[in-house]
Amino acid sequence: MNGKLRRPLIAGNWKMYKTGAEGADFVAALAAQLGSNPGCQVVVAPTFAGLYQAVAAAAGSAVEVAAQDVFWEREGAYTGEVSPGMLTSLGVTSVVIGHSERRQYFGETDENVAKKVRAALDAGLAPIMCVGETEYQRDEGQTEHVLSTQVPSGLSLVDPSEAARLAIAYEPVWAIGTGKTATPAMAQQAISFCRRELAATLGGAAADRVRILYGGSVKPDNVDEIMAQADIDGALVGGASLDLASFVRIVKFERS
Ligand code: PGA
Numbered sequence: 001m002n003g004k005l006r007r008p009l010i011a012g013n014w015k016m017y018k019t020g021a022e023g024a025d026f027v028a029a030l031a032a033q034l035g036s037n038p039g040c041q042v043v044v045a046p047t048f049a050g051l052y053q054a055v056a057a058a059a060g061s062a063v064e065v066a067a068q069d070v071f072w073e074r075e076g077a078y079t080g081e082v083s084p085g086m087l088t089s090l091g092v093t094s095v096v097i098g099h100s101e102r103r104q105y106f107g108e109t110d111e112n113v114a115k116k117v118r119a120a121l122d123a124g125l126a127p128i129m130c131v132g133e134t135e136y137q138r139d140e141g142q143t144e145h146v147l148s149t150q151v152p153s154g155l156s157l158v159d160p161s162e163a164a165r166l167a168i169a170y171e172p173v174w175a176i177g178t179g180k181t182a183t184p185a186m187a188q189q190a191i192s193f194c195r196r197e198l199a200a201t202l203g204g205a206a207a208d209r210v211r212i213l214y215g216g217s218v219k220p221d222n223v224d225e226i227m228a229q230a231d232i233d234g235a236l237v238g239g240a241s242l243d244l245a246s247f248v249r250i251v252k253f254e255r256s
Pocket residue numbers: 013171175176177178179215216217218236237238239240
């Protein structure tokens with residue numbers, strides 16, 4: 001199976017931007033501009049506080065709503081946390097797990113990522129698991145080493161039969177929010193390495209079904225070249241997903 005047989009996925013990660021009302025307005029306008037068949041799966045990830053309004057605004061449209069994180073327990077004394085079932089009960093369909101900002105600022109570990117991926121799948125949420133090296137790690141030549149740790153550990157509790165529900169976002173940390181994009185060739189190289197790691201972890205047939213996204217300063221003017229790479233099945237977009245015109249252009253990337 002080549003990359004173009006997997007359905008492309010464009011996901012907007014809003015991070016800690018947009019109130020519930022702002023997010024709802026954005027989703028309504030996005031849905032109106034995309035119509036019923038945007039040609040790829042389109043997801044936006046508001047903060048927890050904006051999920052309810054975003055889901056309501058997306059109802060009946062092609063836009064889906066993701067959360068930016070999730071806890072692995074079903075319920076309990078875990079102040080500040082949100083369970084997978086709480087997300088699905090709102091109408092949320094997918095969840096970003098292990099974003100580098102969570103790893104960097106909030107102590108997210110590969111072990112926790114694995115538990116979150118497992119709990120999301122159990123609840124019927126599609127995980128978008130983030131991996132990627134820091135600038136220091138790239139400079140030290142450790143990119144493949146980092147990916148060969150993060151990919152198998154994050155997926156250690158996943159069964160190969162679940163591959164089609166899984167997406168991985170390769171986001172080199174040095175390219176996030178910095179305006180420095182990995183060249184399409186660098187992104188392709190790292191992502192094809194991730195697919196080889198996937199094959200080693202889940203088997204070749206399952207690895208072919210997992211969508212792998214690129215993330216890190218994706219913009220209207222570089223999305224076409226990024227999406228043209230053989231192994232790149234989509235994009236996880238931060239800054240450029242906050243502006244309607246720019247996100248619409250990214251969703252409407254040029255199909256090669
Ligand atoms: P960016 O963020 O597009 O602003 O670089 C990407 C991300 O953090 O997912």
